[in-house]
Amino acid sequence: MIEGKGLRKVFRTGIFGGRRIVAVDGVSLRIEEGETVALVGESGSGKSTLGRLLLMLIRPDEGRVFFEGVDLTGLRGRELKKLRARMQLIPQNPEDAFDPRWRLYDSISEPLRIHGLRDEERVFELVKAVGLKEEHLDRYPHELSGGELQRAAIARALVTNPKFVVCDEPTSMLDLSTQAAIVRLLMKLKRKMDLAMLFITHDVELAEVVGDRILVMRRGRISNYTV
């Protein structure tokens, strides 16, 4: 489904980019259709960067990303955009997914507009699937609780019917009982839609519950998780 080969990303910071931070240091991984890979690591270990590389939200300095056999690293503009509908990100802070001045309907249906899909039914279908009510669609982000907003972010990410989703610590800002509900929801939708998933978390116990497989990231490199 999705495969990264020899991915490497270096960030330059400081005056004249003098300081180099190797965020991802030669990582290869492959996620099959319907498979959930949990990626555990400390903050700063490079796990979010790896997630964004696989989605081509940032370009690798070295290495290639293949999605359904297509080499994304060679694609530009319109060709890449076409594939973007099939791969999505669920961010840590659901606030990041929403424009505070837009009603939820406009935000959730935005991916459909961008990709030229006219499917209003899909919005309502997903809102129901994530456990929100239609009346939530008329509200603004600040009128929802953290858990409700994360549900809306999930609906937005899934509205274009993706095959691969990166969940970047989707519950670390939520209360414990809300976390359980959101994780269960994600697992249910994953089975229903046969999604490949990269689930990023720093919580090993959570990783053990959600992941078919667990990878550990440390200083930009990954290894298999063994108990």
Add this chain to the structure above:
Amino acid sequence: MSKDRLLEVEGLRVKFRTKAGEVKAVSGVSFEVFRGERFVLIGESGSGKSVLAQAVLRLLPDNAVLDGRVIFEGKNLFELSEEEMRRIRGREIAWIPQSQSALNPVLTVGFQCAEPLMEHYGMKKSSALSKILRIFDFLGIGGREREYPHQFSGGMRQRVLVAMGISANPKLVIADEPTKGLDSEKRDQIVELFRKIDRTMLVITHDLRFAERFADRIAVMYCGEIVEVSPAKKFFDEPLHPYSRGLLESLPSRGLKPIPGFQPSLINPPKGCKFRERCERSFDECAKTPPLVRVGDRWVRCWLYDRGERA
């Protein structure tokens, strides 16, 4: 262990007057913290736990209406003047805030930590700083006293806040969500750090794993009320209140089972038991407000345990 009460909170109520109506953030909370004890107050966001802690130190804004008593070493803190209260804050009772924005970005961390000593004990800057150096060494941030807050990572900043909190040698330390925003490995380090402090502590958190490792006794807050007080081990082995049970079962390692429904609004909380609508075990009695009843050395606010019997 002699049960010497250092802090007693009796019938504490905190209301906020807002445009949307009166928010009852804390409604009738009573508990005590014994000398030398590690008391951890757990609750989810909006349960009133941070408000409760700030009420103890009288740090709430002017639109807060306080009622009840907070007795610290025999003195009712609510009857003290602002001047007397200022002598207690930092010197008798320290407050360790959440790490995000608690430090002044333009002062060195060493100076900020030395300030309580200069303020409360009239120490000179040089002698205050030399005392701070020893505390920094003790907490594993030795040699960094001339640095500024932005040079510290989240976990290290928490150490600075701890240093500041304990610098004036307080009798009670109150910490607000010390593990918030930190990853699991750093949380473990905070547990170690807090154990090192070795004095009476009241910690507010929603982090159950922190509570399990650190607490002697645990109180659970829901919707502005304490619903259970238990020794930590008993709490994690066998929680009494259905909400406590729900919280533990929502841990990934204990089933990842969500609690149905949502926490009710504090503007218009339901009558009777506030957890009733989300509770699998509710029955007719629950329409009436349950009292906090004693079960052995534990307390629980639930009709299932009325008259001290187990249902």
